[in-house]
Amino acid sequence: MATSRGYYRSASIHGDLIVFLSEDDLWSVSVEGGPARRLTANPGRLGRPVLSPDGKRLAFSSRDEGQNEVWVMDADGGEARRLTYFGGFTYPAGWTPDGESVIAASDSGQPFIAHYHLHEVPVDGGPSRMLDLGPAMSISHQPGGGGLVFGRN
Numbered sequence: 001m002a003t004s005r006g007y008y009r010s011a012s013i014h015g016d017l018i019v020f021l022s023e024d025d026l027w028s029v030s031v032e033g034g035p036a037r038r039l040t041a042n043p044g045r046l047g048r049p050v051l052s053p054d055g056k057r058l059a060f061s062s063r064d065e066g067q068n069e070v071w072v073m074d075a076d077g078g079e080a081r082r083l084t085y086f087g088g089f090t091y092p093a094g095w096t097p098d099g100e101s102v103i104a105a106s107d108s109g110q111p112f113i114a115h116y117h118l119h120e121v122p123v124d125g126g127p128s129r130m131l132d133l134g135p136a137m138s139i140s141h142q143p144g145g146g147g148l149v150f151g152r153n
Contacts, residue, residue, distance in 0.1 A: 010048055014055035039077045050092045052099040059092035059102045070104045072123055083121050094139045105137050
């Protein structure tokens, strides 16, 4: 029996699709198993893939152009597009429930190392806005409702 060995991390799951990191790139595979498909072949280190609420887009962090920033691409592959230019350590913490914006955590402009704030970044362009939650690193919205949970550390 053949086994697949490797270093797999940071999985994001939507429906029957799993996106994960291995070899510093993004890969996708069905929850049923089978061969994984490489989605990226970037020179920089990637991290923290997060599938959109409808599973059609994928946000992730990349160091391709210097600092860690947030990028977005179609979940089935294709060209990635940089969303943030914050200049600090920035990564996707989630999506808005409508899938129109990525919620990015960034320590840019903060006086202390690893002091993150959340920003709503529209996927189709437009200015980002800092969420009025104080220091936070993660966020999750209640499915179909008004609940919100965010993590400070």
